[in-house]
Amino acid sequence: MNAASFAPSSSSSGRKAATRSQVCAAANAVFIERGFASPTMEEIAQRAGIRRSTLYTHFREKDAILAAIAEDYIHEVREVIAALPGPVPTREQVETWLAHFAQFVSEHRGPAELIVSTAHLSDAPAPALKFGAQVMAAFAVRLAAFRKAMEPGETFRQAWAEATLRELGSALNYRSHHGDVAVARERMRVAAMLFYRFVSQEP
Template sequence: MDRSRGRPLVWLGRDGGSRRFRHYVETPSPSQSIDIPTRIWNKRVMQPLSDALPAAPSLQDARKAFARSHISDAARDLFFRQGYAATTFEQIARAAGTRRTTLYSHFADKAEILEEIGRQYYAGLGAIIETLPGPVPDRAAIDAWIDQLVAFVIRERTPATLLIGLGVGHDTPLVLHKASQAFQDALAARLPAFARAARPGPENAHVRAAAKIILRELGLGCLEAARDDGDGRALLAIVADMFERFVRDHG
């Protein structure tokens, strides 16, 4: 112990030579702080923490995402009010409060805008699919799941009406097939019956046709039920019967 300073000393050993030297280092008392050089702290502590964190979006990326979302919302409302086919790029630019050149910097055509609307809508549906138990849900689980779908359609009434209406028409835009495929893929991942419906080949044609009918009527039934239409609830009850038999017979 260093009596003059009142701090403990630690014996480290000797140098191993012929002469004996005692080497001591002073250890800090509990009330003392250890001064770690900034360079070592940054390298060993801060840099690994920084590397583990996701990169924050740049201001430019944030502005681009905001502009795309604003344009999509303006286009969605136009498509809903006057129809997808009748809406022009010029009208979308005016509704979004921007120039056509700015519009083209984000979307090549209105089909790309519709695809973005569909992507956002079906991404929301994906979370609801996760609540459907597999591989063969019972009728109570199917009914509860359909109730969640109706609630989602009520919350997202404008895009739901637009996308479901376009999806059941005779001239469905190709981009909607791509957007809705994510919904079908999510079902296929949980329910073997829909996985079978996703397989190509003539041997699965009947299963594919049944899956298409069920999903089409499910969408229409949710729309009608969202309007507090009694016929919509009756339609959904029939769809639930079809859904239950489908997952049981082909699961």
């Protein structure tokens, strides 16, 4: 018997990946509808159309599901952030990039809405906080103002950076949820103004 006989089949791996994706999609919908704290693993399994025992072979707790959703999403968000010119973009570059980001969020409404809403909770789960830190780090790669905010002792700049990103996330989610209506456009204008003011500051 050769070594290949002991390796998991590609079809088995494909089924596991499909089930994982199915669970994440179901959990995402449940969390948006009912919040993160209230739903049980049993409810998530029912929404996914699988047995609870099957769910537990993939995820032991809700935090693990949220972590998987966030980990998949952060890879794509990093690509969007990488498209922003640095180290100090112009106002026009910021506005052009935000239009691209808004389209991206509209196409990924589920994870975007979930992660932003859970990150704003007073007792935000660890995966949402980790996602926020990863976003901050991704911006720091591109933009001098975010790099400065992450330096030791820069507590004011860090708070400013976090507030800027909260407003950005809120505006993007509002536009995704309500469409390109007047209020959404004004919120995007405010987010662009605040973002530009932060990134254009002297390092």
